[in-house]
Amino acid sequence: MDVTETPSSDSVERRNRANNIEEHLTDERADMLVQFCRIAGVDPWDEPHTATELQNMLQEFCEILVDYLAAGHFGLYQRFIDGEERRDEIRQLAEKLYPQISETTQMALDFNDKYEIKSDKEFDKSFSDDLSKLGQALAVRIELEDQLLNVTH
Numbered sequence: 001m002d003v004t005e006t007p008s009s010d011s012v013e014r015r016n017r018a019n020n021i022e023e024h025l026t027d028e029r030a031d032m033l034v035q036f037c038r039i040a041g042v043d044p045w046d047e048p049h050t051a052t053e054l055q056n057m058l059q060e061f062c063e064i065l066v067d068y069l070a071a072g073h074f075g076l077y078q079r080f081i082d083g084e085e086r087r088d089e090i091r092q093l094a095e096k097l098y099p100q101i102s103e104t105t106q107m108a109l110d111f112n113d114k115y116e117i118k119s120d121k122e123f124d125k126s127f128s129d130d131l132s133k134l135g136q137a138l139a140v141r142i143e144l145e146d147q148l149l150n151v152t153h
Helices: 009-040 051-081 088-115 126-152
Strands: none
Touching: 009 051, 009 126, 051 088, 051 126, 088 126
């Protein structure tokens, strides 16, 4: 493209759509991290929170967690899965990272399945371990996502 040419409307539309997807993903991520920190700061056996308050916090976290996972999968990653990404460097990186991202998705979904709807009597000592493992998986996922986001710009 020479200096006087302007990008095609298709190109501009694709770039705007990609930017919207990335913005949505990072917004969902931020919401999820705020809720994760709220949950991580609660000791379900030693805090003055009622079981209902803890359950409500955990249910809200699980909903936001699934929204975040969906934003990544159906927004950012779906382009790679469907073969819509044309830039080789990005496609190759996505192919390399996607299996690891999928592992973190499964760990998060397993956490959601286990804790989305729990009564106060169902929390056991594994909750803290499960939350810690989820935090580690989310940290890995965020690092991988950031690698993809950085290369797309």
